[in-house]
Amino acid sequence: MPLEKTLGLIRRLCHDAGIDGGGLLVDFSGTASGIVEQGDNDMIITWSNTLSVGHESIDQEHKHVLDTMARIYLVELDKKSDEEVIQLFGELIDLIVDHFHSEETVMRANRYPDADDHSKLHGEFFSRITSILYLLETGSDRVAGELIRCVEDWASHHILVHDKKFIDFISGA
Numbered sequence: 293m294p295l296e297k298t299l300g301l302i303r304r305l306c307h308d309a310g311i312d313g314g315g316l317l318v319d320f321s322g323t324a325s326g327i328v329e330q331g332d333n334d335m336i337i338t339w340s341n342t343l344s345v346g347h348e349s350i351d352q353e354h355k356h357v358l359d360t361m362a363r364i365y366l367v368e369l370d371k372k373s374d375e376e377v378i379q380l381f382g383e384l385i386d387l388i389v390d391h392f393h394s395e396e397t398v399m400r401a402n403r404y405p406d407a408d409d410h411s412k413l414h415g416e417f418f419s420r421i422t423s424i425l426y427l428l429e430t431g432s433d434r435v436a437g438e439l440i441r442c443v444e445d446w447a448s449h450h451i452l453v454h455d456k457k458f459i460d461f462i463s464g465a
């Protein structure tokens with residue numbers, strides 16, 4: 293998918309999801325120094341049972357998102373096909389929008405008290421994904437490294453802390 297088309301898709305998805313993705317994409321250009329290079333030996337995290345939050349469909353959605361990020365990482369490391377990376381980003385964004393929507397629906401249906409804060413974290417994660425796409429657009433060699441950091445942060449902070457917390461709440465644990 294051509295990059296312009298992908299960016300258009302992102303803006304539409306952001307709009308549908310109520311996220312200011314377009315603005316965040318532009319804002320990122322001033323904050324690229326926050327990204328740290330990774331060494332050659334770093335590997336991207338993939339889904340395993342240690343990341344289970346105890347909710348079957350949400351676990352499956354996390355797995356799909358992480359699998360897709362790992363695919364992007366591997367294709368990007370190959371440095372052969374920007375087209376394929378961009379297409380995978382389109383798939384990733386679809387998965388993320390659907391996933392956040394399903395979590396937010398479950399939270400609100402169960403009157404989870406921290407739903408608003410949780411939704412804000414989803415917006416921040418989404419902006420991080422669009423910022424990686426920005427790196428790709430500008431031909432940066434930081435895409436793979438930033439993907440690793442993004443997955444690490446999302447798995448260890450968001451899935452295992454924030455998602456686990458709301459699942460425990462709705463299941464009465």
Ligand SMILES: [Fe+2]
Pocket residue numbers: 354391395451455
């Ligand atoms: Fe999640």
Ligand SMILES: [Fe+2]
Pocket residue numbers: 395410414450454455
């Ligand atoms: Fe979440």
